[in-house]
Amino acid sequence: MRRDLPYALTGLALGVLLLGNAALSPDAAAPGPADVALVLIMVAGLAVCRRFPVLALAVVTAAMLLVHLRVHAGATAAFPVLGTVYLAAWRGHRWAAVLASVGFLAGFLARDVSVAPAGEAGQQLAERTALLLGWFVAANVAGLVAGQRRAYLEQVEQRAVEAERTREEMALRRAGEERLRIARDLHDSLTHSISLIKVQAGIAVHLARKQGEEPSAALLAIQEASAAAMRELRATLDVLRSPADADEVGLDRVAELAERTRSAGVPVRVTVTGQPRGLPSAVDQAGYRVVQEALTNVARHAGAATAQIHLAYAPAQLTVSVTDDGQATPVRPVTPGVGLNGMRERVTGLGGTLHAAARDDGGFAVRATFPLNGPA
Template identity: 80%
Template sequence: MRRDLPYALGGLALGGLLLGNAALAPDARPIRALDVALVLVMVAALAVCRRFPVPALVVVTAAMLAVHFRLHPGPAAAFPVLGTVYLAAWRGHRAAAALASLVFLGCFLFRDFAVAPADQPAQQVAERTSLLLGWFVAANVAGLVARQRRAYLEQVEQRAVEAERTREEMALRRAGEERLRIARDLHDSLTHSISVIKVQAGIAVHLARKQGKEPSATLLAIQEASGAAMRELRATLGVLRSASDVDPVGLAGVDGLAERTRAAGVPVQLTVTGQRELPAEVDQAGYRVVQEALTNVARHAGPATARVDIEYAPERLTVCVTDDGRASPSRPVTPGVGLRGMRERVTGLGGTLHTAARDGGGFAVRATFPLDGPS
């Protein structure tokens, strides 16, 4: 209804102009209730012309012809008809707009020539005829031009949408091709190397047991870690070869991760507070934070003990990994690829990551992930 308001206000303004012009004309006739009713009918038709252009055009044309025959307000009676003719042509009703123009012009001129030929000089009638003809031609042409312009803009917009969709499809296809290339490279190089490590470790364990000796903890840790690496690598290759980025590893696998780290010679204490269902991406990112932090402990902390604290809260997940290794505030840690990747994972999910050396020695990694609320 708000979109119809400008048309209704415009109709009221035209109606006022029409009645005022008729009242101030030299040969003015008294304005009666029927004349006001015809003007109000015109206003009502203009108010709905946006939704019903052809019926409004018919009603406005008939009402203005009736007003013209009764009051003879001059060219002012054509203004509402011109507006509806333009709107009808703009909405694609060219035949109706042209027919209404011809009917109004014919009846208007018939009244001028047949009813009061003596009151108006022939030159004045000819000038008014030319003026009205030009107005109606202009209204029809303007409506057609506006419609063609709108169609052109819609076509341009559609082409832009199609071009954007094509670019997105090309980007997805190139990304898929790149994923497949990376998967092939990983399979041909890294998979082979890890397989060799796993096989050699298995052979060493088998030979030690065959000779009646118990394999060392380090050798068993190498065998278990290589097996876990193979499983994760296969899962990663599966992700790269598919359209999904879902990683099957989550915080449920932290127990196994802690066991493998203990087997590698790093004591790990694991504490889990609370429990709740997590979004897949948060679950995966939390696991990766623990994995990367424990890997850094094994590589850089020296003889150390690690502690993993996982806290499930209604509004957040907190993952904290600390150690009592050789890091200290006096020797700042230079962030490597692992820490940068960890930070990208956490901040990409709207979380925060704090990594720093501890005052009493060792290093601390604390990641906080926001959650939607209780599950």
């Protein structure tokens, strides 16, 4: 309704101008209540012309023509009609604008001819006809040009949207092809090599035990590391081949992740504070990946340790922390590896902060904070 207010105010100003001109003009009759009512009808028509241009055009044209026939208001009666003619032509109702223009001109000039003195009828008719015809032709042409310009701009905008969507689709397709290429390369190179290491280490362990000897710690470490590398490589290949499935992970699966870690021999406790709620998908996935990477590091480097997962929900932020009581100390700082750098990139890419360092009382702590009140 607020968008209709300028049209109504414009109609009211034109109505006041029309009635004032009729009251002051010596050639016009004094406006009566019926004429004021017709002006108010015109104002109501202009008020709805944005939403109903054809209806408004018919109402305004009829009302102004009746006012002119009753009081001979002059050219000011054509102003509201010109505005609705322009708007109708701009909105694409060209024939309605033309018919309204012809009808108003015919009635307007017929009234002038009928009341003009015989000697002056020809001259007045020619002047009024030229003036009003020029106005109405200009209103129709201006509305038509404005409508065509609007349609052109809409087409340009639509083509830009289509081009952007096409670029995005091409980028996604190329990214998918690149992921598949990387997956094939990893499968053809690393999988074969790691499998050989795993098999050879397993055979060496088996032969040592068959001969009654205890395998060396280095050999057992090689066997365990090769098995873990194979698992991680298969998981990476699954992500590369089907990224949509990988995006489904979130903090609602932390309990499942903790259970898998327990089954690997690392005790894990999960604590949640605050009210869990729906999170942006990017934040949800990044929080899960932080917990996953932190638990992987605990299993690899902390030794005989217990891990503690803490999820803290606040109105403006989410805090994800994983701590352990393992072997790390401030005296021997941890060198950031691929895992920690990857976590930091995930968190900072979403506007958050990551703190990862050894604790003063022993063990390691990873704390990620994500803002929830701003764009990711």
